Amino acid sequence: MPTPRQSDGQPSSATLSAAISAVGLRKSYGDKTVLDGIDLRIPAGSVFALLGPNGAGKTTAVKILSTLIGADAGTLHVGGHDLATDPQAVRAAIGVTGQFSAVDNLITGEENMLLMADLHHLPKQEGRLAAAELLERFDLTEAAKKPASTYSGGMKRRLDLAMTLVGNPRIIFLDEPTTGLDPRSRHTMWGIIRGLVSGGVTVFLTTQYLEEADELADRIAVLNDGRIAAEGTADELKRLIPGGHIRLRFTDPAAYKSAASALREVTTDDEALALQIRSDGSQRKLRSILDRLDSEGIEADELTVHTPDLDDVFFALTGPADIPNKTKENVR
Structure with a gap:
């Protein structure tokens, strides 16, 4: 996924207009290559998710792009600023919520917020106003005067994210933000993240x-073995993996036999009166099957579309039986 560059070697306007861009990002620790020349381009106001097995380099990528550690090589821009020449401007534009909470358990939620306001050098009144607004926004007002040590895991994670937003960053790095949360708390965090994005914030997310x-x-x-194995929308990635199919079920044996004759390359199940047709889940494939049935005057009693999920994608791309490189490139 090469990033456009001008003839003089400078990043093009397309690169600079992206909220986050990386070309040839590399990082090694000793003789272990963690990131092996990855390219990324993330538009403003979107959510980008980086997946990969433990140790794949997800957190390393976040640390580099958020200026916490340096890259060995690569042209990197965040918020239109060059990480190599203007890291301070990058820090002013971003917020980071890491895997481990930055909440101080010995002080109250409100005091945690005010501490962040001081670190951002906000005037006292402005800092108090920002803290109060964020505590309300994250449903923490009632608990604001209580020690953070009394908060549940979900409350601490919401407080952690609220602290990240004190400086009003337009780009946020969330490194496994819901790890360890119960399903209800996780869904609450999802709603918060969606709200941020609807307000124009860009989110770089790593998750298990x-x-x-x-x-x-x-x-x-x-991300696998230090490289981007595939990139695309969730639907594009799912279509890379074989196993998708359309299933037609009939109650009339005659209709079942007619459909089996009319359709090509079907798998039959005589006992269930069901047909299975390989499909990538696309609308075009589904329409062609239905048009064929209509032309023959055949009507199925039940139609279901089965497509691989992201679990299938993850295991196929990060396991030993990888899908062909040529296929992966098609969704970049």
Whole structure:
């Protein structure tokens, strides 16, 4: 996924207009290559999810793009600023919520917020106003005067994200933000993230929950062995994996036999009176099957479309039986 560059070697306007862009990002620790020349381009106001097995380099990518550690190579821009020449401007434009909470358990939720306001050098009154608004927005007003040590895991995670937003960043890095949360708290966090994006914030998300990426991300990249194995929308990635099919079930044996004769390359199930046709789940494939049945005057009693999910994609791309590189490139 090459990023456009001008003839003089400078990043093009397309690169600079992206909220986050990386070309040839590399990072090694000793003789271990963690990131092996990855390219990313993330539009403003979108959610980008980076998936990969433990140790794939997801957190390393977040740390580099948020200026916490340096890259070995690569042209990197965040918020239109060059990480190599203007890291301070990058820090002013971003917020980071890491895997481990930044909440101080010894002080109250409100005091945590005010501490962040001081770190952002906000005037006292402005800091108090920002803290109060965010505590209300994250449904923490009632608990604001209580020590953070008394908060549940979900409350601490909401407070952590609220603290990240004190400086009003337009780009947020969320490194596995819902790890360890119960399903209700996770869904609450999803709603908060969606609200941020609807307000124009760009979110770079790493997660171990494939359902989370499916729910939230506009685009998803799968990182494996230091490289981007595939990138695309959730639907594009699912269509890479074989196993998708359309299933037709009949109650009339005659209709079942007629459909089996009319359709090509079907798998039959005589006992269930069902037909299975390989499909990528596209509208075109479904329409062609229905048109064929209509032309023969055949009507199925039940039609279901089965497509691989992100679990299938993840295991196929990060396991030993990878899909062909040529196929992967088609969705980049």
